[in-house]
Structures are given as structure tokens and as C-alpha cells.
Amino acid sequence: MAGELGWVALTVGLYVLARRGERGRLRGWGLVATAGALWVALRLTGTPPVRYSQALAPVTFLLAPATVALAVPLVRHWPLLAARGRRMVAAIAVGGLVSSFSAALLSVGLGLPGLWRTLLPHSATTPIALPLVAALGGSAELGAVATVLTGLIGSLVGPAGLARLGIRDRVAQGVALGTASSGIGTARAWREAPEMGAAAGLAMALSGVAIALLCLPFVNGRG
Amino acid sequence: MRDLAILLAFAAGGQWVADRLPWSPPGTVWGLVLLAAALKVGWVRMGWVEQGAEFLLGWLSLFFIPLVVNGIDVLGAMGWRAIELLAILAVSTTLGLIAAGWVAEGGLGVSPRRAAGEGELGHGR
Numbered sequence: 001m002a003g004e005l006g007w008v009a010l011t012v013g014l015y016v017l018a019r020r021g022e023r024g025r026l027r028g029w030g031l032v033a034t035a036g037a038l039w040v041a042l043r044l045t046g047t048p049p050v051r052y053s054q055a056l057a058p059v060t061f062l063l064a065p066a067t068v069a070l071a072v073p074l075v076r077h078w079p080l081l082a083a084r085g086r087r088m089v090a091a092i093a094v095g096g097l098v099s100s101f102s103a104a105l106l107s108v109g110l111g112l113p114g115l116w117r118t119l120l121p122h123s124a125t126t127p128i129a130l131p132l133v134a135a136l137g138g139s140a141e142l143g144a145v146a147t148v149l150t151g152l153i154g155s156l157v158g159p160a161g162l163a164r165l166g167i168r169d170r171v172a173q174g175v176a177l178g179t180a181s182s183g184i185g186t187a188r189a190w191r192e193a194p195e196m197g198a199a200a201g202l203a204m205a206l207s208g209v210a211i212a213l214l215c216l217p218f219v220n221g222r223g
Numbered sequence: 224m225r226d227l228a229i230l231l232a233f234a235a236g237g238q239w240v241a242d243r244l245p246w247s248p249p250g251t252v253w254g255l256v257l258l259a260a261a262l263k264v265g266w267v268r269m270g271w272v273e274q275g276a277e278f279l280l281g282w283l284s285l286f287f288i289p290l291v292v293n294g295i296d297v298l299g300a301m302g303w304r305a306i307e308l309l310a311i312l313a314v315s316t317t318l319g320l321i322a323a324g325w326v327a328e329g330g331l332g333v334s335p336r337r338a339a340g341e342g343e344l345g346h347g348r
Contacts, residue, residue: 011288012285015284015285015288031284031288032291034288035288035291035294035295038288038292039292039295042292042296049293049296052289052292053292056288056289059285059288059289060289060290062279063286063287064231064238065227065230065275066230066279066280066286068233068254068255069275069277069279069280070280071254071256072269073276073280074255074259075262075263075269076269078263084327087329088327091323091324091325091326091327094322094323094326095322095326097322098323099315099316099320099323102318102319103312103315106310106311112307115311119311119315122312122315123316123319125249127249127251128248128249141297145294145297145298145308146312148287148293148294149294149308149309149312150312151287152291153312153313153317157316161320162324166325167325167327168328171327172324172328175323175324175327176320176323176324176327179320180319180320180323181320183287184284184291187283187284187287188284190281190283191281191283201255203323205248205252205256208248208249209248212248
């Protein structure tokens with residue numbers, strides 16, 4: 001079917017359409033809908049996902065400057081974030097702890113004892129999570145999928161879900177999204193409000209470090 | 224173009240730092256910290272990067288699409304195990320969201336100091 005530029009054009013086009021359809025309860029579903037439609041297109045055309053990933057490399061490349069760009073809302077909203085510094089640090093530590101260890105305990109509880117090594121760092125941003133999965137002796141491929149799914153789940157629960165659970169403050173919602181669902185959660189937070197995105201970006205960076213520290217005691221327990 | 228060039232330069236600088244440390248957060252996190260510091264001290268002016276930053280952040284979800292497509296493909300090949308994985312991740316991620324959000328809203332009674340009236344729902348965007 002399409003060449004490399006065709007896949008880029010199709011991806012951008014589908015995503016623009018999906019965003020236009022994101023209203024009411026569908027808010028936040030654009031990313032999943034676009035990816036699902038593209039996966040169907042890959043299957044129908046017999047295109048290997050690895051070829052699609054190669055075609056989209058210029059798009060994925062922009063993740064690096066986009067992550068650095070989070071410094072802009074961070075600096076703009078620094079007084080608001082700094083005023084809640086202690087609370088944010090506590091929230092990031094508790095959120096990272098709960099997310100990591102609940103996944104590990106559920107894995108063991110469901111009779112999947114080896115899976116905890118892959119899921120323990122699932123809430124960390126991918127560049128932090130994957131070396132941790134390797135150090136813990138988990139599956140790199142499954143670890144990559146787990147971090148993406150974690151981000152998707154967090155972005156779908158989203159600010160509306162958090163508000164229903166009684167968490168209504170925008171900065172608190174941003175901290176929750178950045179801590180528990182890293183980059184994709186941060187992207188969702190940014191679309192809601194700049195201060196939410198700033199809080200999420202800071203939480204994503206700090207929770208990655210916190211989760212790494214939580215995992216370190218288990219790195220030598222691979223036997 | 225200047226905005227993107229500066230953001231790319233900080234991303235590269237962050238990677239340079241990460242590559243030289245034995246264990247380090249990813250280069251993009253260093254780039255974020257370095258740019259935030261440069262903006263705070265005035266070495267980089269907000270006007271030099273804000274348009275490019277807002278453009279990139281506005282499309283941040285788009286850049287994740289190839290990773291999500293790959294995730295769906297791997298899940299599709301996992302069969303029944305995909306349901307178990309999704310269930311574990313859904314529960315643990317939701318618990319992590321609630322725990323972090325609850326503490327950030329003051330659930331543990333940590334430091335009630337906050338900027339009055341800011342950050343509440345209903346301010347609109």
C-alpha cells in the first residue's frame with residue numbers, strides 16, 4: 001500500500017480526525033482509536049509493525065524535544081508547583097509505591113510469579129522502565145508494552161475519572177497522571193490544562209527516579 | 224525553527240549528560256531540567272522557545288502512536304495472557320492514580336500550604 005510518507009500521512013490524518021471526534025465521554029480516546037485503526041490497516045495490508053515503526057521514526061523522534069519542551073510550562077507554573085512541593089514529592093513517592101507493588105502482588109496472586117520482574121517498574125517512563133526490567137530479569141518486549149498500556153489506562157481514566165473519585169484539583173490530577181502513567185498520561189494532562197501538564201511533567205520525571213530507587217533492592221534478587 | 228533548534232540542542236545536551244553518568248535518568252529528563260534551569264536564570268528567553276514548545280506539547284499524544292500500535296500488536300499475539308496483563312495493569316495503574324492524586328490533594332495532611340484559588344477545576348482553558 002502506502003510508502004513511508006503514506007503511513008506518516010495516514011497516521012497524522014487519522015489522529016486529527018480522531019481528535020475532532022473527542023467530545024464528552026469520548027474525550028481521551030483519540031489515541032487508542034487512531035492506533036487501533038492503524039493496527040487494522042497494517043493487518044489488512046500485510047505490513048509488518050516493525051516497518052510501520054521505521055516509517056514513523058521521524059514522528060517518534062519528536063518525543064525527545066517534546067519532553068524537553070515540558071520545561072516551558074514547568075517554569076511558567078513554578079510558583080504554583082513550588083508552593084505544593086512537599087505534597088507533590090509525597091504524592092509521587094506514594095503513587096509510585098502503590099502502582100509498582102500492587103502490580104507485582106497481583107502478578108504473584110494470579111499465579112504468574114515471574115511477571116513481577118517485568119511489571120514492577122511499569123509506571124516509570126519507558127527510557128527508565130526498560131533498563132530496570134532488564135536489571136530485574138524481566139521481559140523487555142512485555143515491559144515496553146506494559147509501560148505503553150499503563151500510560152493508555154491512565155489517560156483513559158483521565159481527569160474526569162479522577163474527579164469522580166473525588167480528586168478535583170488540577171495540579172493533583174496532573175501529579176497523579178504523571179506519576180502513574182508517565183508520558184502518555186502527561187500528554188493527556190497537557191491537553192486538559194497547562195498547569196496540569198506542568199505538574200504531570202514534573203511528576204513523570206521525579207516518579208521515574210523514585211521507581212528506580214524502589215526497584216534497586218530487587219535487582220540482585222533474580223534467582 | 225529557532226524554537227525547535229533550541230529544544231533539540233537541550234535534548235542532545237541532556238543525552239550527553241546521561242551518557243556520561245553510570246546510572247542516570249534518560250537524556251530527555253536531563254534536557255528538561257537543563258532547559259528549565261536556563262529559562263529560570265535567563266540564559267534562554269521564554270519567547271525563544273514557547274511557540275515551538277506549545278506546538279510540540281499540543282501534539283504530544285501523536286508521537287506515542289507508533290508505540291501504541293506496537294503494543295496492540297503484541298497484545299493481539301498474547302491471547303488469554305493479554306487479558307491477565309490488562310487486568311493487572313488496569314487495577315495497579317488506577318490504584319497508583321488514586322494514591323498519588325489523594326496525597327497531592329492533601330489526603331495525608333502533608334504541607335497544607337498552597338497558592339489560594341489556583342489549580343482548581345472550573346478555571347477553564
